[in-house]
Amino acid sequence: MTLKAFEILDKNGFTKPDGSWYELTSAIDKEEGSFLHSLIKQYQPKNTLEIGCAEGLSSMVICESIGSTGKHTIIDAFQSTDWSNHGIYNLKKAGFDNFTLIEERSELVLPQLLKEGKKYDFVFVDGWHTFDHVLVEFFYINNLLPVGGVVAFDDTGLTGINRVMRYISNYPNFECLGSVGDHPKTLKRRALTGMKKAVNAAFSPLGQRIKKELLNDTVLRTDKELKLNGTVTAFRKTAEDKRHWAWYEHF
Ligand SMILES: C[S@@+](CC[C@H](N)C(=O)[O-])C[C@H]1O[C@@H](n2cnc3c(N)ncnc32)[C@H](O)[C@@H]1O
Structure with a gap:
């Protein structure tokens, strides 16, 4: 399978608008990109959400996989300030126009999307990587996903994110679809x-x-028996969240 993002990943960089070369610093790899692509092909989401665009590689994979009838929303608080809009540049250069960027912190945007009654049937989480931040993001994502929706996380080999994955594994209304990528x-x-x-x-x-x-x-x-032994991990929401008000499981 060839995706437009893979051309940039193969070269590990791209030519900037001023003609100079830019080397990638923060992007999923091809195996992780293929995993996102296969999840999208299998579950056919049309309204997708992503936290963390950086140089735009995962966004390109999602935009291409959902096709021109899909709608992709990207939250990246620092796209213009820290990333000189490289992600948006790569998306536009590749010909994608099926996305919207919200340049604001996810912890502020996600509650707003929930308040507006938005729903997303596929979410990719790759923003700020502390345990508490990702757990807060998941709290909102659980409410933004319809039953049957899929959420995938990057860098799940990091201890903090691994602990969030363990916590989600306990939810009665989520099933782990698996992980790809190697833990060192x-x-x-x-x-x-x-x-x-x-x-x-x-x-x-x-x-x-x-x-x-x-x-x-x-x-x-x-991690292996929980299917969390990878760097990108995906879960599917299998039912409405009907947990008891004081539900808790060790993780
Ligand atoms: C690891 S990079 C994303 C890489 C990208 N997903 C890829 O694989 O091509 C993390 C991104 O998260 C963004 N970010 C960090 N903290 C954030 C926050 N609180 N809210 C929204 N975006 C955030 C950064 O600006 C950066 O673009």
């Missing part, structure tokens, strides 16, 4: 995985409820 398999990571397995085995005579109270979730449930 460092010696430290492999040693830790071995130690976690040993600790889990040592605690196995105890019931699951007590183990949950005593042990970190990453000891109890591996």
